[in-house]
Amino acid sequence: xxxxxxxxxxxxxxxxxxxxxxxxxxxxxxxxxxxxxxxxxxxxxxxxxxxxxxxxxxxxxxxxxxxxxxxxxxxxxxxxxxxxxxxxxxxxxxxxxxxxxxxxxxxxxxxxxxxxxxxxxxxxxxxxxxxxxxxxxxxxxxxxxxxxxxxxxxxxxxxxxxxxxxxxxxxxxxxxxxxxxxxxxxxxxxxxxxxxxxxxxxxxxxxxxxxxxxxxxxxxxxxxxxxxxx
Amino acid sequence: xxxxxxxxxxxxxxxxxxxxxxxxxxxxxxxxxxxxxxxxxxxxxxxxxxxxxxxxxxxxxxxxxxxxxxxxxxxxxxxxxxxxxxxxxxxxxxxxxxxxxxxxxxxxxxxxxxxxxxxxxxxxxxxxxxxxxxxxxxxxxxxxxxxxxxxxxxxxxxxxxxxxxxxxxxxxxxxxxxxxxxxxxxxxxxxxxxxxxxxxxxxxxxxxxxxxxxxxxxxxxxxxxxxxxxxxxxxxxxxxxxxxxxxxxxxxxxxxxxxxxxxxxxxxxxxxxxxxxxxxxxxxxxxxxx
Numbered sequence: 001x002x003x004x005x006x007x008x009x010x011x012x013x014x015x016x017x018x019x020x021x022x023x024x025x026x027x028x029x030x031x032x033x034x035x036x037x038x039x040x041x042x043x044x045x046x047x048x049x050x051x052x053x054x055x056x057x058x059x060x061x062x063x064x065x066x067x068x069x070x071x072x073x074x075x076x077x078x079x080x081x082x083x084x085x086x087x088x089x090x091x092x093x094x095x096x097x098x099x100x101x102x103x104x105x106x107x108x109x110x111x112x113x114x115x116x117x118x119x120x121x122x123x124x125x126x127x128x129x130x131x132x133x134x135x136x137x138x139x140x141x142x143x144x145x146x147x148x149x150x151x152x153x154x155x156x157x158x159x160x161x162x163x164x165x166x167x168x169x170x171x172x173x174x175x176x177x178x179x180x181x182x183x184x185x186x187x188x189x190x191x192x193x194x195x196x197x198x199x200x201x202x203x204x205x206x207x208x209x210x211x212x213x214x215x216x217x218x219x220x221x222x223x224x225x226x227x228x229x230x
Numbered sequence: 231x232x233x234x235x236x237x238x239x240x241x242x243x244x245x246x247x248x249x250x251x252x253x254x255x256x257x258x259x260x261x262x263x264x265x266x267x268x269x270x271x272x273x274x275x276x277x278x279x280x281x282x283x284x285x286x287x288x289x290x291x292x293x294x295x296x297x298x299x300x301x302x303x304x305x306x307x308x309x310x311x312x313x314x315x316x317x318x319x320x321x322x323x324x325x326x327x328x329x330x331x332x333x334x335x336x337x338x339x340x341x342x343x344x345x346x347x348x349x350x351x352x353x354x355x356x357x358x359x360x361x362x363x364x365x366x367x368x369x370x371x372x373x374x375x376x377x378x379x380x381x382x383x384x385x386x387x388x389x390x391x392x393x394x395x396x397x398x399x400x401x402x403x404x405x406x407x408x409x410x411x412x413x414x415x416x417x418x419x420x421x422x423x424x425x426x427x428x429x430x431x432x433x434x435x436x437x438x439x440x441x442x443x444x445x446x447x448x449x450x451x452x453x454x455x456x457x458x459x460x461x462x463x464x465x466x467x468x469x470x471x472x473x474x475x476x477x478x479x480x481x482x483x484x485x486x487x488x489x490x491x492x493x494x495x496x497x498x499x500x501x502x503x504x505x506x507x508x509x510x511x512x513x514x515x516x517x518x519x520x
Contacts, residue, residue: 159422159452178352186386188452189418193426196450196460198271200246200519206275210283214314220350222388222416223357223381226426228273228285 023062024048033069040075047082056089057110060117085117092116095130099137108144115147122154128168136175149175152184156191166205177212186218190225197229245274245286247520254498254513264296267513282313292330303330319348321359340365355381361396373398377410390414390428407435422452442468456483458494476501481517493518 024045028034037044044065051061064085068078092113096103103109119129129150136146153171156162162170174184187208194204207228211221250269255262271289285308292303310323323344331337344361358378365371375396382389394410412430417423429445445465452458458481465474481496493516500511 159455183383185420186418188422189386189420189424192422192450192452192458193416193418193424193448195452195458196424196448198248200248200273203246203273203275215317216350217352218418219353219355219381219383219388222383222418223348223355228287 023058024065027062027066031066031069033066033072036072037065037069037075037078040079043079044082047079047086051086051089054086054090055093056086057113060089060110060114061086063114085121088117088120089113091126092120092129095126095133096143099133100143103143112143112147115144115151119147119150119154122151123158124150124154124167125164128164128171131168132171132175135172139176141175145181146171146175148181148184152187155185156188159188160191160195160201160204162201162205166202169209170205173209173212177217178215179212179217183218190218190221193222194225194229197226199225199228203228245272247272249518250291250496250515251517252496252498252513252515254511254515256509256511258507258509262297263300265293265300266296267291267293267515282311285310285312300332300334301330302332302335304328305330317350319346319350321346321348336369337367338365338370339367340370353382357381368401371398371400379414386417386419388414388416388418390416394430405435409433409435423450425449440468440470442466457481458483471505473504474502 024041028038028041048058048061051058061082064082065078068081073081096112096116103112116129120126132150133143133146136149137143149171152174153162153167156170157167174187190208191201191204194207195201199207204225207224208221211224248269248271250267250271252267253264254267255264257263269289269291271287273288274286276284287309288305288307290303290305292301294301304327306325306327308323308325310321312319312321314320321344323342323346325340325342325344327338327340327342329335329338340363342361342363344359346357346359348355348357356378357380358376360376361374363373363375373396375394377392377394379390379392391413393412394408396408396410398406398408400406410430410432412428414426414428416426425447426449427445427447429443431441431443433441443466445463445467447461447463449461450458460479460481462477462479463475466472477498477500479496479498481494483492483494496513496515496517498511498513498515500513502509502511
């Protein structure tokens, strides 16, 4: 019995190893940028195998490997960044699965994980991420829209620190708003307009949340901010 | 106004205050005028979910020439209340703006009341604001006017064509009329930069006053997490006079702190030309927000 179990596990590992080795081998065979990473091929393969075990789509990890190679990231740093990415994707997977259990079966799944990973990579903390996800999906907001709101707020926070509560309130308000997702990225520039008139970050968050929660969008916010400039 | 401000504060407003101090010098030809500038701005707000939102702002600035007794100063205060009825915003705004009289400036003390109403649509907003203002000083006036603006988004741009009309009665006698068609264009790209430009033409009904153009531009960028670059430019053109002002400021935040507040170091460079008389200025300051 014990031998049979060991054999089964070995077989699984071999199948998984073969599956993970395939995209990596293809990348090494076709990408000129890959040559510099030949010395860490074994570690890359191990990270991909780990991703497979955790249920993180390999294409996500391959995309990050290719991006790192394009930017000529040092091999040691690439390994560290990939391990951090894998932890982020695992965390996002766990949080999304908790709020929307059926999402993992959809074709949008890799895209959702990629967006969630980007939000964490941009500086969004896990506690705020989870709180925003829970609050917004409870209001029937699409998960992809929540991810976009989190990425947007992380981008604003990187230039104008919002504080934990500010990030949470802004992300929930943005996700639940009527504004188009395609325009979310304009929020950093709208905040900058307020900062140029010496408006405080807390004021900007309060004005934005109030405008969006009352059914307005960025057009109404753009009317509100100049009205408050000093 | 002061009573209303106290009332507003008693309504549980919370806010932020910024203190500015800078030293600099203005160079005009071979003349140097080093000066110290003190500034303070404070705001308080209560944004109500159900009741009206209240906003209170006060700003003051004072500049003192280091070499002689020259000085200039100004202060303004505004209290506004807004109430949303569906997507319609009803407002009431009281303003007081004072400029300290000095050997080079006559001074003024303007009080104004406006009642802005904004109709918000999903793709278009329309604002209309009737207003009254009065300056009780000898060189002052009383006036009544109406301003209206339409705003809409086109890609990353917000466009605001508008028009204003006012009737002015100076204490010295007579009546003046001004018509101000204008346009504001703001650009909000997907990276941390914003540019707002506005222009208006002021046509006067008084034969003694000539028509004039006013142009304003504010550009702001955050190229790195602790750096804020701001360029402000404004220009005035009439047949017999012109004035252009440019001010570039780079503010470096001393510490990455949560939310607002903390120290920053603004460095400023300015250029002014008034009727062919040019001057340059540089300044270094300290700003504290809390």
